[in-house]
Amino acid sequence: MRLFFCLLIPLAIGGFSGYLSAAGVNDWYFTINKPFFNPPSWVFGPVWTVLYLLMGYSLYLVLKAEPSEARTAAIWLFAVQITLNFLWSLIFFRWHMMGFAFAEIILLWVTILLMTLKMHQVSTTAAWLQLPYLLWVGFASVLSGSLWWLNR
Numbered sequence: 001m002r003l004f005f006c007l008l009i010p011l012a013i014g015g016f017s018g019y020l021s022a023a024g025v026n027d028w029y030f031t032i033n034k035p036f037f038n039p040p041s042w043v044f045g046p047v048w049t050v051l052y053l054l055m056g057y058s059l060y061l062v063l064k065a066e067p068s069e070a071r072t073a074a075i076w077l078f079a080v081q082i083t084l085n086f087l088w089s090l091i092f093f094r095w096h097m098m099g100f101a102f103a104e105i106i107l108l109w110v111t112i113l114l115m116t117l118k119m120h121q122v123s124t125t126a127a128w129l130q131l132p133y134l135l136w137v138g139f140a141s142v143l144s145g146s147l148w149w150l151n152r
Helices: 002-026 041-063 069-094 097-122 124-128 130-149
Strands: none
Touching: 002 069, 002 097, 041 069, 041 097, 041 124, 041 130, 069 097, 097 124, 097 130
16 A cells, blocks of 8 residues: 555656646647757656656655665655656746746756665665656756757
8 A cells, every 4th residue: 555655646746747737838838949859748748657656666665664864864855856846847837937947957856866865775776766767857957958048
């Protein structure tokens, strides 16, 4: 049951963020200038679904570990990063604040890095499962910065 809820938490947060941002994704985003390396729109759904599942499984591994300061810190950092993750879509797609979204995604990337390092102290597997997320958000940061630059 714990695994189910750990998987559900990021999927639900991501789904709700997507729901709140859908109008901007479906309308506004198609009108802005994009860099040559902008992936096709169909890529984002499957990628984020896998990343949210990896996040949830990592959370599960951390929660089932023995209580410790590192475990508590990893859980808090998970909460912070998932909140930042949720907010980025709203800032970018709903409110069209590209410069702020770029700064926010850099903060998100740093938080994911810190979470991953803290998870490593609790569960090596949980930490390694965050590597695709860290890489994707690194790419998304470059993309976000490029979109801001091209549309300022």
